[in-house]
Amino acid sequence: MPGAMNPAALARLMGPWQSAAGPAYRELADVVRLLVLDGRLPLDTPLPSERSLSETLGMSRTTVTAAYALLREQGFLSSGQGAKGRTRLPRSAAGVAAPGMSAPDGLLDLAYASLPASGEVVHRAFSAALNDLPALLPGFGYEVLGLPVLREAVAARYTAAGVPTTADQILITSGAQHALNIILRAEAGPRHGRPAKVLVEHPSYPNALDAIAGSGARALPVAVGGPGQPHWDLDAVEATLQQHRPAVAYLVPDFHNPTGKLMPDPQRRRLVRAAAAAGTVLVIDETLRDLNLNGLDSQHVAAFGSCVSVGSLSKSHWAGLRTGWIRAGREQIRRYAAQRTTLDLGGPLTEQLAAAHLMAHFEEPLPARLAALRDQRGTLQELLAEHLPTWQAAAPDGGLTLWCRLPAPISTALTVIAPGFGVRLAAGPRFGVGGAFEHYVRIPYTLDPGSLETAVRALRSAQNRLEAAPQLRRALPEPPRVAIA
Numbered sequence: 001m002p003g004a005m006n007p008a009a010l011a012r013l014m015g016p017w018q019s020a021a022g023p024a025y026r027e028l029a030d031v032v033r034l035l036v037l038d039g040r041l042p043l044d045t046p047l048p049s050e051r052s053l054s055e056t057l058g059m060s061r062t063t064v065t066a067a068y069a070l071l072r073e074q075g076f077l078s079s080g081q082g083a084k085g086r087t088r089l090p091r092s093a094a095g096v097a098a099p100g101m102s103a104p105d106g107l108l109d110l111a112y113a114s115l116p117a118s119g120e121v122v123h124r125a126f127s128a129a130l131n132d133l134p135a136l137l138p139g140f141g142y143e144v145l146g147l148p149v150l151r152e153a154v155a156a157r158y159t160a161a162g163v164p165t166t167a168d169q170i171l172i173t174s175g176a177q178h179a180l181n182i183i184l185r186a187e188a189g190p191r192h193g194r195p196a197k198v199l200v201e202h203p204s205y206p207n208a209l210d211a212i213a214g215s216g217a218r219a220l221p222v223a224v225g226g227p228g229q230p231h232w233d234l235d236a237v238e239a240t241l242q243q244h245r246p247a248v249a250y251l252v253p254d255f256h257n258p259t260g261k262l263m264p265d266p267q268r269r270r271l272v273r274a275a276a277a278a279g280t281v282l283v284i285d286e287t288l289r290d291l292n293l294n295g296l297d298s299q300h301v302a303a304f305g306s307c308v309s310v311g312s313l314s315k316s317h318w319a320g321l322r323t324g325w326i327r328a329g330r331e332q333i334r335r336y337a338a339q340r341t342t343l344d345l346g347g348p349l350t351e352q353l354a355a356a357h358l359m360a361h362f363e364e365p366l367p368a369r370l371a372a373l374r375d376q377r378g379t380l381q382e383l384l385a386e387h388l389p390t391w392q393a394a395a396p397d398g399g400l401t402l403w404c405r406l407p408a409p410i411s412t413a414l415t416v417i418a419p420g421f422g423v424r425l426a427a428g429p430r431f432g433v434g435g436a437f438e439h440y441v442r443i444p445y446t447l448d449p450g451s452l453e454t455a456v457r458a459l460r461s462a463q464n465r466l467e468a469a470p471q472l473r474r475a476l477p478e479p480p481r482v483a484i485a
């Protein structure tokens with residue numbers, strides 16, 4: 001463990017800081033807090049002992065002790081005297097709700113499959129973004145296509161992955177969901193007065209299904225990987241494309257939500273060919289692509305031919321960035337930018353600057369993130385085997401969730417009574433069209449092991465209740481429409 005920070009080095013970082021406008025201990029705490037917030041004083045740094053800092057600064061030890069106490073109270077210093085206290089960020093800033101891995105009503109939230117930020121990395125990116133911001137302030141602030149520096153960084157990442165891409169093939173969006181809505185507006189409007197058709201996997205990502213329904217298009221579901229069927233049924237995909245010639249096909253081949261499956265490369269090649277032959281715009285959602293838990297090899301679908309790729313930093317880094325992108329042909333990107341202005345006039349610039357910094361250090365947070373997810377995936381599988389042995393869940397290749405087959409069609413009933421046992425669930429039918437998937441529920445392994453255990457025990461109790469009172473199932477109301485991610 002590194003020793004305490006040198007007091008002279010801290011004094012240098014602080015620069016001239018005393019204004020005599022308030023009590024010295026408060027000013028000292030303020031300057032240290034600012035250093036932490038703007039990233040110049042890294043997190044987890046042991047501060048100098050009170051004695052050494054007071055000697056270096058030529059102030060009383062009481063002042064330094066009071067400043068450290070205030071920093072601890074504000075959450076910027078871990079407990080422990082002097083050198084034992086380390087810089088950190090408060091769990092919740094004043095006036096800001098504690099971050100939600102649990103829902104506002106205190107329930108454990110299993111409807112969201114999302115992770116907290118890769119703390120320090122994201123924080124550093126925002127500090128750097130604030131330094132870059134002054135250069136943008138003289139501009140209008142509208143960047144319909146996204147900031148050039150970020151478009152270039154996204155394009156470079158595709159190029160490095162074997163898919164040559166230039167910045168004019170990238171449109172920066174406020175996340176993947178926003179990207180999909182833009183694409184649907186541009187590609188799936190009514191044709192000759194009839195709703196457009198959109199091929200979807202079945203099950204699929206609920207917010208995508210909602211966006212398709214909301215755009216007035218009709219979803220054409222094609223089954224993906226039921227039990228005993230490890231991958232996509234490409235014969236069925238090809239047949240649907242050939243027969244219906246849908247305007248759009250929306251697929252999540254990279255750790256599919258909710259099953260976590262990875263489409264093998266030969267299927268990717270067939271998919272691209274079949275979509276091209278049908279004149280269908282192939283939309284590939286790569287939001288989960290970096291959550292490759294088993295280290296499997298696969299190429300971007302775009303490496304096999306024409307498609308529209310959608311990406312996001314939400315799962316790899318943090319959903320709070322609300323930053324994603326579309327990669328497509330130049331002319332398509334121009335059309336999508338024109339459509340975008342019906343929804344918004346560009347994304348926030350500070351987030352895009354931060355995203356550009358994250359792109360430069362893209363891999364940095366991933367090893368720790370993936371290691372934690374692998375552990376939690378294993379924990380959840382063990383907990384289900386122990387407490388809910390009648391549930392079946394195939395091991396996912398990656399992503400954030402287990403798609404569990406229930407012993408009976410009780411998904412909606414379970415969702416309705418689960419809050420009474422302390423958890424919030426998304427019912428299986430939200431992942432399908434026409435009421436399918438009553439036999440399924442998606443459980444994320446994004447919570448810490450302790451919370452996963454609490455959640456699984458709660459689900460066991462809820463299932464017991466349904467088994468003990470089967471008549472309950474008929475009497476239950478519609479489940480509340482919870483937000484899902």
Ligand SMILES: Cc1ncc(COP(=O)(O)O)c(C=O)c1O
Nearest residue numbers: 175176177205257287312314485
């Ligand atoms: C497949 C898929 N697409 C899109 C999204 C939404 O991503 P974003 O937060 O970038 O809008 C998610 C989030 O869970 C997802 O799993």
